[in-house]
Each structure stands twice: as C-alpha cells, then as structure tokens.
Amino acid sequence: MTLYKASCHCGAVKYQIEGKLENLIECNCSICSTRAHILWFAPLSAIHFESGEDHLTSYKFGSEHLNHRSCKTCSTAMFSHGEYEGSEKAGINIRTFADIDLSKLDITQYDGKAL
C-alpha cells in the first residue's frame, strides 16, 4: 500500500488516498477521452480530503449513474463516483497524483466507447 497525494491544478482540491495502483485503464468513451482520464478504481470512502471537498462541481450525463467531480476554479477532472455492487465506488483520475511516473505504469486500453 502506498499513500498518494492528489491535487487539482490550482491546488484548491487536495486529498490523500492509500492503495495499490493496479488495474489502471485508459478508456475511449466520450468523457474519458475528452477529459484525458487515466482511471484507478477505489471505494469512495478511501478518499480523505485535505481541502476543497466543497469546491468540486458535479456533472452527470446519459444514465446519470456517475457523478463526475471537477475543481470549480481550474476545472481539473478529479474523480467520478457511483454505486457499484452495493457501495459507492470512485473512478479516480491518477493524472492528479503527485510523484507518479505514468510511463512506468501498466495501463490497459479500455473500449468504453463500445458499451
């Protein structure tokens, strides 16, 4: 388990999350491709805010199953969340993590567009 620190571009939204970076996906669905997400999935309750929890916007579309959260000031896409198998799960944009080298991670291309 590693502790990761996430921040939006302007620094208003900051949180920490502990876990193991695995099962990462880069998805080609409309929202992931336009917002350039690289996703890692974790329980929403694993996100511990240092600041800015009330500084997040909400965006829903389509079935409105997922709530996409971005910084109100700088628009950085932080994570999305929704109920999955009875609990609230988050799809976290790991591009917001400090001190990780994306080129060293195993990232699977996911065909979300086909769903």
Ligand SMILES: [Zn+2]
């Ligand atoms: Zn921001």
